[in-house]
Amino acid sequence: MTEPVMTRPDMTEPVQDIQESLEVLTSVPRLKGPLGRLADVLDRTLLALAVIALIGLSLTVLLQVTARLLLPFTVAWTEELTRYLFIYMVSLGAGVVLHRHRNVNVELFHGLLGFRGRAAYLALISLLTGGFSLIVLPEAWKFAQIGAFQTSPSLRVPMIYIFLSSVVLFASLLFYSVICTLEGIIALVRGEQPASEVH
Numbered sequence: 001m002t003e004p005v006m007t008r009p010d011m012t013e014p015v016q017d018i019q020e021s022l023e024v025l026t027s028v029p030r031l032k033g034p035l036g037r038l039a040d041v042l043d044r045t046l047l048a049l050a051v052i053a054l055i056g057l058s059l060t061v062l063l064q065v066t067a068r069l070l071l072p073f074t075v076a077w078t079e080e081l082t083r084y085l086f087i088y089m090v091s092l093g094a095g096v097v098l099h100r101h102r103n104v105n106v107e108l109f110h111g112l113l114g115f116r117g118r119a120a121y122l123a124l125i126s127l128l129t130g131g132f133s134l135i136v137l138p139e140a141w142k143f144a145q146i147g148a149f150q151t152s153p154s155l156r157v158p159m160i161y162i163f164l165s166s167v168v169l170f171a172s173l174l175f176y177s178v179i180c181t182l183e184g185i186i187a188l189v190r191g192e193q194p195a196s197e198v199h
Contacts (some may be wrong), residue, residue: 028187039179046092053089077154095172112170123184129175133170140166
């Protein structure tokens with residue numbers, strides 16, 4: 001009597017099923033045309049800058065720890081620089097996170113929605129995010145202008161460059177919320193997800 005051959009099950013499909021069930025809004029097709037291409041280019045640019053900020057943050061923290069352990073003096077500006085790099089990393093990445101539907105959220109009912117329901121939900125949430133960003137953006141610009149009269153304590157950098165991170169944050173959120181609203185409305189009007197665009 002021969003033993004049955006044990007084969008390792010392919011784990012790719014269950015992982016994809018779990019990922020899709022957790023990220024239901026990714027089933028809404030991305031915007032095409034010039035505006036969609038602009039969003040994709042901006043995605044890559046902002047993401048690259050956020051990664052550069054993350055690498056700079058990591059190197060600065062490493063320098064700070066090394067200086068405290070090995071050098072007879074402390075490097076005073078590292079704490080300030082890590083703070084600024086962290087702020088810019090978040091500001092640059094926030095819009096991309098919105099566009100890729102990677103926000104931290106509690107999905108209580110998303111899985112119960114059909115394709116049109118998900119499209120309507122995406123349009124509504126994006127519209128609310130865009131409205132909030134539109135209200136806050138002028139105030140963020142006013143806040144950034146205050147920094148023109150200040151410099152940072154250690155690096156002596158004009159604080160307008162640091163305060164501009166809030167303008168970058170809300171401008172990118174406004175742009176991507178418009179893109180996501182259009183994606184939701186177009187998907188809602190079309191009603192069916194093309195088979196070629198199924199994730």
